[in-house]
Amino acid sequence: FVALSDECDAQTASFLKREVSDGIIAPSYSPEALEILKSKRKGTYLILQMDPSYEPEEFERKQVFGVTFEQKRNDVKITEDCLKDIATKNHDLPESAKRDLLIALITLKYTQSNSVCYTKDGQAIGIGAGQQSRVHCTRLAGTKADNWFLRQSPQVLNLPFKPEVRRPDRDNAIDVYIGEEWEDLLETDDWKRVFTEKPPVFTREEKKAWLKKETGVSLGSDAFFPFGDNIERAHKSGVTYVAQTGGSIRDDNVIETADKYNMTMAMTHIRLFHH
Incomplete structure (x- = not known):
């Protein structure tokens, strides 16, 4: 399902016409875009218009077998302020990496926890979601990121x-x-x-050789990394920049591992759990 923050124009609609999706939601549509999208899926493509001024309720509620769960809506703002506390020796964080880390954190805000997201060149390239272990998230997302890079070989x-x-x-x-x-x-x-x-x-040796060329990948986590094994796995997929909550009793081990690979790691001090 496609979600846009700006008006859907004819160029975007033409791109989406050949992509697999069931529907779209956007603030508005140009007349040309509407005509293009109406022809998608033999006229059954779902086209929704959002209300940009809508403000959801402060609390979310869910009923499960007669029990009502209530929690405050996650309205945390994902800004560059989340990246100011850098815990590693390397403090280098170029604008492209800031952009990619913010994209990772925004993705995690709306992704089923536990979750980890790899980003590169302004896009998510691997998401590991809904896992029972954080290192499993890191492995799953890393495998997807590897496949993204292998496709460019x-x-x-x-x-x-x-x-x-x-x-x-x-x-x-x-x-x-x-x-x-x-x-x-x-x-x-x-x-x-x-x-x-x-x-x-495409031999295993050739794949390994190609994947070693991947660098400059960013990684975000929706909560703290409990051990350095997450960083070890991230390094295999070319991760250079990391944003995670921080606050683990083993932060020293995680930071030490990041320093071993000369990574830049920011502690966001926010949890982005989504259930």
């Missing part, structure tokens, strides 16, 4: 796709090609369905 960009293959089929083929189950595609006749010729195997 020469081995993937040069895959010999047949011109008639649709985008979803291309994406699915790439996902299998870069994954651990590549045999399902290359060791059967299935490759003939999407490729003009059989591509070479």
Whole structure:
């Protein structure tokens, strides 16, 4: 489902027309954009207009089997003030990293906890959500970030796709090609369905070599990191900048691990749990 903070114009609508989604919500739509979106999904595409002046209630309530739970709405403001307390020896935090860390924190504010988010170049590239362990969040999101970077490798960009293959089929083929189950595609006749010729195997060694080139990734966590193992895993996916709550009894271990890799880590002192 697509959510926009500004008016949906014709250029945005044209981009969305070929993307998979069930609906959109935006403050307003240009006449041209409306006409384009009305033709999506054979006229069943859901188009909603938000009220930018709407203010939700201060408290949220949920009833489960006769028990009513109540909590204050998470109205914390995600600004650069969240990044002022840098705990590591490295204090370097360029504007691009600030942007990416803020995007990660905003994403986490609305993502099911526990959650961790990797960002790069102004976009989320890996989200690990709803896990019982924070390091599992970090691993899950890191694997997604790795896949994002692997898709930009020469081995993937040069895959010999047949011109008639649709985008979803291309994406699915790439996902299998870069994954651990590549045999399902290359060791059967299935490759003939999407490729003009059989591509070479993208070996584990080649993947590792390519992933080592990834740097400058930002990582946000919706609560504190309890141990340095999260930072160890983040480093494998090119993380250079970190924003986390802080306040763990093992903060010293987490900071020491970040210093080992010359990372810049900010303590936000805010929890972004969403349940």
